[in-house]
Amino acid sequence: MHILENKFYEEESVFKAENLLREAKRQKRLANCLVPSICVLDPDGDMLSYLLKAGRAKLNSCWACYHTKLYTFQLEGTEFGIVACAVGASFAVLIAEQLFVSGCDILISITSSGIINRTSEDIEYVIIEEALRDEGTSYHYLPGEEAALMNASLLLHLRNDLLPSVPGVKVGKSWTTDAPYRETYSAIKKMEEAGVDIVEMEAAALYAFAKAKNKKVICFAHITNSMAQTEFDFEKGAENGSVASLHLIHLTAKSICSFIQ
DSSP: OOTTTSTTTOOOOOOHHHHHHHHHHHHHHTSOOOOEEEEEEEEEOOOOOOOOHTEEEEOOTTOOOOOEEEEEEEETEEEEEEEEEOHHHHHHHHHHHHHHHOOOHHHHHEEEEESOOOOOTTTTTEEEEEHHHHHHHHGGHHHHHHHHEEOOHHHHHHHIIGGGGGGTEEEEEEEEOOGGOOOOOHHHHHHHHHTTTEEEEEEHHHHHHHHTOOOOOEEEEEEEEEETSSTOOOOOGGGGHHHHHHHHHHHHHHHHHHHOO
């Protein structure tokens, strides 16, 4: 059976995130309350580690997920939820599905990424405009011929409202793979030729989910490595990049909230 067969995109799933969480709340005896409206995916876990070390994050008792813990924290008076270490397309979308039925309205993901094409040494983050679909999860949400794109209106707003005030950030294209140890020379060369900037593991599936379910998802890639081809790779900056990433999250949330209003 081919991966693109038997997807039935117009049908609802029998297994629903809201039903799973209903049973999880019953089993765990949790209150029927909501998570923050703005949530963050932190695949590396560095931001949450920093927040916990600084005493700025607390465990959220409304999150009923079996696989992860959600913490809340404040940035200049705005409350955020954060889930760490949801690495890879399948895990990220599983968490995203559950977040959006638990009270989340905006999801921001900041993942580490490897360099494919670096246009400037000054660029540290990429707002992922399009992610090439080299994983499996996205094909359960969108047909194979459709591109995995950020919502066009959302992207236009970020271009006009966020980027002019945030140096070191550009809009670009990613390669989303679910096999990081199969990033061969020939595959990388093909991505270079396709104008891809970075490689990561979540964005294509998150954007496919967002398009299929009409959800607001923003994927950033923090450029942190060259696929370990040199020594001293994977250096991310102060507190493993957490200070800069949290600042970017704050500015992005502020911008998007003005866009929604």
